[in-house]
Amino acid sequence: MVHDLLVAAYAIAVGFTASGIAANLYLLAFGKAEGALKRTSHLLVMVVAGPNVILGKAAIAKRQRNCSTVLFWLLTLLTGYWSFVLGLFLLDLAVTMKW
DSSP, rough: OOHHHHHHHHHHHHHHHHHHHHHHHHHHHOSSSSSSHHHHHHHHHHHHHHHHHHHHHHHHHHHHOOHHHHHHHHHHHHHHHHHHHHHHHHHHHHHHOOO
């Protein structure tokens, strides 16, 4: 059981790290989404970068007191689950590719 919890925690960490890398690389490469092609690429990147972006905006809203505590923790749970699924996908891809 401890092994399963460690794998789950590792998958969340891998997913959230991949999310942060994707979000920052996108911002470095493209900046703001202007134009049809950039908006489309923005939506595709947000599939991976979503957890990092959502949690960052939720933290800013919480600091500015524009977000309730319950909503903040619900967003944290959502980003945690999203990171978990993304991390499991990346770990499965790594095992399949035998990295």
